[in-house]
Amino acid sequence: MSAEVESQIIEIICEQLDVEASDVDTSKSFMDDLGADSLAIVELVLALEEKFDVKIPDDEVDGLQTVGHAVSYITQRLG
Amino acid sequence: MTRRRIAVTGTGVISPLGLTMNETWSGLMEGRSGIGPITRFDTTDFGTTIAGEVRDFDPTVYFSKKYVRQMDLFIQYAVACSFQALESAGLSDEASRPDPERCGVFVGAGLGGIITIEKTHDSLRAKGPRRGVSPYFVPAIIVNLAAGQISLFHGLKGPNFSHTSACSTGAHSVGEAARTIERGDADLMIAGGTEATISPLGVGGFNAARALSTRNDDPAGASRPFSKDRDGFVMGEGCGVMVLEGWDTAKARGANIIAELVGYAANADAHHITAPSPNGEGAQRCMKLALKDAGIEPSQVGYINAHGTSTLADTIETRAIKGVFGAHAESGLAVSSTKSMHGHLLGAAGGIEAAICCEALRLGRLPPTINLHDPDPECDLDYVANTARDADVEYALSNSFGFGGTNASLVFRRA
Numbered sequence: 001m002s003a004e005v006e007s008q009i010i011e012i013i014c015e016q017l018d019v020e021a022s023d024v025d026t027s028k029s030f031m032d033d034l035g036a037d038s039l040a041i042v043e044l045v046l047a048l049e050e051k052f053d054v055k056i057p058d059d060e061v062d063g064l065q066t067v068g069h070a071v072s073y074i075t076q077r078l079g
Numbered sequence: 080m081t082r083r084r085i086a087v088t089g090t091g092v093i094s095p096l097g098l099t100m101n102e103t104w105s106g107l108m109e110g111r112s113g114i115g116p117i118t119r120f121d122t123t124d125f126g127t128t129i130a131g132e133v134r135d136f137d138p139t140v141y142f143s144k145k146y147v148r149q150m151d152l153f154i155q156y157a158v159a160c161s162f163q164a165l166e167s168a169g170l171s172d173e174a175s176r177p178d179p180e181r182c183g184v185f186v187g188a189g190l191g192g193i194i195t196i197e198k199t200h201d202s203l204r205a206k207g208p209r210r211g212v213s214p215y216f217v218p219a220i221i222v223n224l225a226a227g228q229i230s231l232f233h234g235l236k237g238p239n240f241s242h243t244s245a246c247s248t249g250a251h252s253v254g255e256a257a258r259t260i261e262r263g264d265a266d267l268m269i270a271g272g273t274e275a276t277i278s279p280l281g282v283g284g285f286n287a288a289r290a291l292s293t294r295n296d297d298p299a300g301a302s303r304p305f306s307k308d309r310d311g312f313v314m315g316e317g318c319g320v321m322v323l324e325g326w327d328t329a330k331a332r333g334a335n336i337i338a339e340l341v342g343y344a345a346n347a348d349a350h351h352i353t354a355p356s357p358n359g360e361g362a363q364r365c366m367k368l369a370l371k372d373a374g375i376e377p378s379q380v381g382y383i384n385a386h387g388t389s390t391l392a393d394t395i396e397t398r399a400i401k402g403v404f405g406a407h408a409e410s411g412l413a414v415s416s417t418k419s420m421h422g423h424l425l426g427a428a429g430g431i432e433a434a435i436c437c438e439a440l441r442l443g444r445l446p447p448t449i450n451l452h453d454p455d456p457e458c459d460l461d462y463v464a465n466t467a468r469d470a471d472v473e474y475a476l477s478n479s480f481g482f483g484g485t486n487a488s489l490v491f492r493r494a
């Protein structure tokens with residue numbers, strides 16, 4: 001399931017941040033590598049919430065700094 | 080101390096007649112109407128179902144789609160026009176520009192991001208406040224983000240804000256930008272207006288005020304300033320900006336100067352929220368002040384780009400012009416309303432019409448007032464009816480009047 005979640009998350013990241021899938025892997029930081037600002041991260045979180053039907057509390061958003069963080073967080077919540 | 084002269088060195092235009100100044104100018108010279116049925120939303124039950132929509136605008140020609148989501152359409156138009164204006168001024172290359180701290184932006188709008196406000200309100204209702212409202216909502220809709228986004232894209236670090244004065248926004252922005260350069264607070268300003276209000280609330284609001292034409296079965300004939308059977312204005316959208324520079328600094332860099340901005344005035348009617356003062360008393364004072372600011376006599380003006388919205392106010396503006404120009408208004412003064420072709424761009428109107436005046440001076444061609452076959456008996460000036468024509472004009476004046484009784488007049492001189 002993790003691989004499927006990862007590819008779905010990467011798809012959302014590409015759409016939201018206007019980046020190419022080839023530039024996205026779990027090591028990438030949203031802000032440092034993928035050009036996101038704080039508003040873009042809020043929008044990304046909303047898109048993830050909608051896609052996976054989960055609610056991500058604001059105090060947990062701060063921990064989602066890389067693609068890998070997002071993948072493991074969502075995977076855990078779905079599990 | 081002599082006043083610093085102001086050069087117009089570039090223009091950027093997006094209008095219902097085309098996606099550039101050149102396309103728009105071609106439409107004006109052909110006497111073409113940019114008005115058609117509204118395609119943006121379902122107009123069932125609306126009194127007015129026509130407008131001047133900008134067609135085939137692709138913002139990704141200018142910036143990536145990531146930014147498109149962050150801006151209401153009125154800001155997208157403004158940023159796109161800023162690229163055009165800098166290119167036309169020969170300043171696309173950042174290295175060719177003056178010190179960025181000496182470059183500012185005054186681009187305003189009449190209403191701001193009404194399309195995004197409506198859509199976001201719908202999604203707020205449907206999805207609730209947490210998921211229904213984008214974090215970009217506020218920066219996408221507020222008026223001054225037109226100027227703000229332009230500064231971000233080009234790194235312009237001088238004065239940056241938006242004037243808002245309804246349908247005179249664009250003209251006030253240009254005039255105030257000139258003042259800023261005259262004062263020595265900047266050497267270069269991108270200035271003008273932008274607007275995108277073809278939405279249910281935008282059309283519904285002006286419909287409710289009985290301000291819009293309902294000639295829905297004849298879109299191309301609907302905007303008919305000075306005609307006996309005119310029945311209201313036709314909403315347009317788009318943007319018009321210009322690059323203004325100090326004459327000295329523009330000359331020093333070898334700029335191609337399109338025209339000189341020699342006069343500007345701003346005042347108020349203090350009469351009524353939407354109706355002009357009787358006989359256009361406020362407009363008369365405004366034009367007189369602008370001519371005085373330019374240091375010229377009324378008889379030196381060869382062309383007026385009228386506010387001319389295709390409403391009852393066309394008669395008032397005609398009276399005001401007669402009041403200021405006297406016998407010269409009867410003979411030798413050409414007046415036209417290009418709104419007959421591009422519609423009324425509201426906050427953008429003064430920007431695009433200022434750019435049109437400059438092009439008219441540069442090329443020695445006057446754009447017509449189309450749909451003018453049976454003039455209102457009280458509208459008896461030379462309105463350049465229906466067909467563009469050559470004219471050797473040294474000075475052109477552009478009028479813009481707005482709700483709230485606010486007025487602006489700009490005077491340009493051939494370079």
